[in-house]
Amino acid sequence: MRVAVVGGGAWGTALSNVAAEATGEQTALIGRDPARMAEIAKARVNAARLPDIALHQGVHPTADRTAVSDADIVLLVVPTQTLRSVCAEFLPLMSPGAIVVTCCKGVEQVTLALPHEVLRDALPGMRHAILSGPSFAEDVALGLPTAVTLASHDEDAAILVTESLATRSFRPYRSHDMDGAALGGAAKNVLAIAAGAVAGRGLGASAVAAMVARGFAELARLGLALGAKPETLAGLSGLGDLVLTTSSTKSRNFSLGLALGRGEPPPNKLAEGAATVEALVALAAQHEIDMPISAAVADVLGGRVSVGAAVANLLARPLRAEV
Ligand SMILES: NC(=O)C1=CN([C@@H]2O[C@H](COP(=O)(O)OP(=O)(O)OC[C@H]3O[C@@H](n4cnc5c(N)ncnc54)[C@H](OP(=O)(O)O)[C@@H]3O)[C@@H](O)[C@H]2O)C=CC1
Numbered sequence: 001m002r003v004a005v006v007g008g009g010a011w012g013t014a015l016s017n018v019a020a021e022a023t024g025e026q027t028a029l030i031g032r033d034p035a036r037m038a039e040i041a042k043a044r045v046n047a048a049r050l051p052d053i054a055l056h057q058g059v060h061p062t063a064d065r066t067a068v069s070d071a072d073i074v075l076l077v078v079p080t081q082t083l084r085s086v087c088a089e090f091l092p093l094m095s096p097g098a099i100v101v102t103c104c105k106g107v108e109q110v111t112l113a114l115p116h117e118v119l120r121d122a123l124p125g126m127r128h129a130i131l132s133g134p135s136f137a138e139d140v141a142l143g144l145p146t147a148v149t150l151a152s153h154d155e156d157a158a159i160l161v162t163e164s165l166a167t168r169s170f171r172p173y174r175s176h177d178m179d180g181a182a183l184g185g186a187a188k189n190v191l192a193i194a195a196g197a198v199a200g201r202g203l204g205a206s207a208v209a210a211m212v213a214r215g216f217a218e219l220a221r222l223g224l225a226l227g228a229k230p231e232t233l234a235g236l237s238g239l240g241d242l243v244l245t246t247s248s249t250k251s252r253n254f255s256l257g258l259a260l261g262r263g264e265p266p267p268n269k270l271a272e273g274a275a276t277v278e279a280l281v282a283l284a285a286q287h288e289i290d291m292p293i294s295a296a297v298a299d300v301l302g303g304r305v306s307v308g309a310a311v312a313n314l315l316a317r318p319l320r321a322e323v
């Protein structure tokens, strides 16, 4: 199986190393900036996005989009808001039998679609899967043990992708539940901003734990309303990724929240949760699901309330039975 990776960011670079190791085949890493891709090819390191980590010898960095054409499996590893246009751009170049895997985590702002729904709309007739789960690009690229969810309605596709990405340290677990895998990844990014803000305000580890647990409750409420399976929501791509992202300063979303909580300027790298939060809250409203923590993040990032007022509002919510 030959894999191509579209998106020369941190995660795309880490996954290209994984695919080259797992398949023993040349793996194209396709970025959009020719000068930067030439630099990566020469230095054998993606200094801007994944510094100090050598590319696997089988990785072929390029800006030539046609490098996707002989791939059996195409990983799309770009920000969620660009996924649809990237699909349109690559559709005429991909082999019609290729399996396309979205590795993005978010909700599309205009349509409120999750990444796998974007693939379904934008790449009709092609085979689809989604990869999600607790996995910092740096950890994966360093060969640290990582387990993720690989979900597809197409069992054969899921097996082929799993086999083409499994290494001694990277373990994809198969699932049929694309809705659950996608929703977990999208919601945890938003909830990590909230956890970071609570930590940044110095409210203590107990408060952060409460935020994570109540955050999981709202992730699960929306997931169940969308038809996700409880075991997916409590698994790697749901609770697993929520725990990772709400507990580490390696997370761009948690770091954004931390800066907001401390009253510091937000880090300049855009976290996916910031681009997703309004759409996530709108999606929840469509399903009449209450997501107070996500709504508070939306209000803070939208400049409608301060972090202090948002936390105070959350604490002032009427007490009720835990659900
Ligand atoms: N980083 C991580 O640890 C993980 C990230 N993810 C998810 O993977 C996705 C990508 O994240 P990550 O790699 O970290 O992000 P980065 O910001 O590091 O990279 C994003 C890549 O997408 C490219 N890109 C941006 N806009 C466009 C566009 N309009 N058309 C084509 N390409 C574009 C960028 O190109 P350019 O370099 O030219 O700007 C860059 O190569 C996100 O959804 C994230 O949530 C999932 C798991 C782990």
Ligand SMILES: O=C(CO)COP(=O)(O)O
Pocket (backbone or CB within 6 Å): 105, 133, 134, 135, 136, 137, 189, 192, 241, 244, 245, 250, 251, 252, 253, 254, 271, 272
């Ligand atoms: O998705 C991730 C880990 O699973 C990466 O999280 P951040 O985008 O917050 O860095």
